[in-house]
Amino acid sequence: MRYLLDTNILCKQDTYAKARTWILQHCLQIGISSITVAEIAGGIEALPAGRRRTELEGFLSELVQDYTVYPFGLDEAYSWAQYSNQVNRPVPRYDSLIAATALANNLEVVTENVTDFPGLKVVNPLKP
Secondary structure (H helix, E strand, C coil), rough: EEEEECHHHHHCCCHHHHHHHHHHHHHHHHHEEHHHHHHHHHHHCCCCCCCCHHHHHHHHHCCCCCCCEEEEEEEHHHHHHHHHCCCCCCCCHHHHHHHHHHHHHCEEEEEECCCHHHCCCCCCCCCC
């Protein structure tokens, strides 16, 4: 593995050709964080029963089958503590946990929200 997909890129792969193309070109080098799974599952849980919820449940099921899912364990916890104390500004909570997962596993984060990952190796596939 080389890359860790941020939640926003996963959610844009169906509507943004650049995201979809980048993911297809790097599919064998991509993983996702268990934090991303939690973010998406949380969004699904907030939806009422219906077609959209069922579609998103299928999407999440495919994600966990198609990608290596990096768990948030002890190494990630220690990386999070170090990272959150080294960054000199607030970072969104989930993004800081995804950052820690990337650091603990020596991965580059793939995101549109580059500024949410200060000090990390970041790739923005939507950048012109």
